[in-house]
Amino acid sequence: MGTLRGISKIKPIGHTFTLAMLHKFPKFMKTTCLSLSFLMVVVSACVASATIVQDLIPLAKNAPTRSIYLVNQGWHAGIIVKRADIPDGVWLEHKDLPDSEYLEVGWGDRDYYQDPGPHFGITLKAALWPTESVLHIATFNGSVTGYFVNREIIKIELSEPGFEKLCRYFSESYAKDDAGQAIPLRPGLYGKSRFYLSRETYHVFKTCNVWTARGLRAAGLPIASTWTIQVDSLMSEARALGTLVQSEPVIP
Numbered sequence: 001m002g003t004l005r006g007i008s009k010i011k012p013i014g015h016t017f018t019l020a021m022l023h024k025f026p027k028f029m030k031t032t033c034l035s036l037s038f039l040m041v042v043v044s045a046c047v048a049s050a051t052i053v054q055d056l057i058p059l060a061k062n063a064p065t066r067s068i069y070l071v072n073q074g075w076h077a078g079i080i081v082k083r084a085d086i087p088d089g090v091w092l093e094h095k096d097l098p099d100s101e102y103l104e105v106g107w108g109d110r111d112y113y114q115d116p117g118p119h120f121g122i123t124l125k126a127a128l129w130p131t132e133s134v135l136h137i138a139t140f141n142g143s144v145t146g147y148f149v150n151r152e153i154i155k156i157e158l159s160e161p162g163f164e165k166l167c168r169y170f171s172e173s174y175a176k177d178d179a180g181q182a183i184p185l186r187p188g189l190y191g192k193s194r195f196y197l198s199r200e201t202y203h204v205f206k207t208c209n210v211w212t213a214r215g216l217r218a219a220g221l222p223i224a225s226t227w228t229i230q231v232d233s234l235m236s237e238a239r240a241l242g243t244l245v246q247s248e249p250v251i252p
Helices: 026-050 092-096 110-114 120-128 160-173 208-218 231-239
Strands: 065-072 077-082 102-109 131-140 153-159 184-187 192-202 243-246
Touching: 065 160, 065 231, 077 160, 077 208, 077 231, 092 160, 102 110, 102 192, 102 208, 110 131, 110 192, 153 160, 153 231, 160 192, 160 208, 208 231
Parallel strands: none
Antiparallel strands: 065 077, 065 153, 077 102, 102 131, 131 192, 153 243, 184 192
């Protein structure tokens, strides 16, 4: 892998965040997810007939659109939106990190996500038990491909109503204090970023990639979130819905 221009020198609290760390733990998480796939299939088959599918929001011919990007981060995918596209009065929490052109949104287990080098216990807990979760909001300027170097990136067009629903999906995930404000936790993993407490629960049937897929589906994309427990499955579905703007380099 090459160097991520935006994150290669960032030092979160108590850790030095490097690409070596980023790629150290995904292998176990992917193995764990694979071992649970059969259980996922069985449960999904049992509930499929009772699932109410949300109405999708098709793109009307010649209707205005909003572009988003899906970036493959190795064990999860982040959703990137342009700040200027966010409708007034929607997702007000994004203003907590001002003065940037783009925002990248991720979600996951509270302990696992905030620790760049999680030990076996944290990894196992995140994979097997319902846990608290966090949002990770990262901001940056310049081109998406210039910031996330050597990452697979897919550009997807959403309808304006679909984009607004995606922004509301982000906003509704924040936990709030007694004053109705988002609850910041600690600096994020790279660049100008921050973790926020989420009101949602992380578990094996609602992984970071399932959460992302549900957001895309809320925006009107025909993604089957049940089958996106792993990032490879999510990116595979996204490729059919958008345009590949950058490929992850092949490691010999």
